[in-house]
Amino acid sequence: MHIVGIVLIAAVMLCMMSLLGDSSSYSNFNEAKANIDEEVHVAGTLVKTKPMDYKPEVDPNSFSFYMKDKAGNEQRVILKKSKPQDFERAEQLVIIGCMKGNDFVATDVLMKCPSKYNDAQEAAL
Numbered sequence: 001m002h003i004v005g006i007v008l009i010a011a012v013m014l015c016m017m018s019l020l021g022d023s024s025s026y027s028n029f030n031e032a033k034a035n036i037d038e039e040v041h042v043a044g045t046l047v048k049t050k051p052m053d054y055k056p057e058v059d060p061n062s063f064s065f066y067m068k069d070k071a072g073n074e075q076r077v078i079l080k081k082s083k084p085q086d087f088e089r090a091e092q093l094v095i096i097g098c099m100k101g102n103d104f105v106a107t108d109v110l111m112k113c114p115s116k117y118n119d120a121q122e123a124a125l
Helices: 002-022 029-034 116-124
Strands: 040-046 063-069 074-079 092-100 103-112
Touching (some): 029 040, 029 092, 074 092
Parallel strands (some): 074 103
Antiparallel strands (some): 040 063, 063 074, 092 103
16 A cells, blocks of 8 residues: 555656656746747737738748737747737737747747637626
8 A cells, every 4th residue: 555655656746847847937038049049938918019921922831020028128020830810919929939040930829819708798898
């Protein structure tokens, strides 16, 4: 009975250590610039006053935009995917990638869009 408990505790500890090892904290653009070619996660918001460039007829897997990180730094971002649907509506963005030259090249973007529940609630008022 004690051996089963020890094995169970060891398994839980191994799972926790692997999760902690894989977790990454958010960086900002200055930290990304200091660690060129190192993949980071940057959280921020879309700069809606600056241009977005997506020409699917030229390159369907290249979309550029400007983002402001949590520290207030603005940076041009090149997403190596097509433009996500409802991108302009995103309240928050998390981009995953690294600095390459003067641009942040993202391999993925996670978006937090306005909740449909909030939209329905506002419409009812």
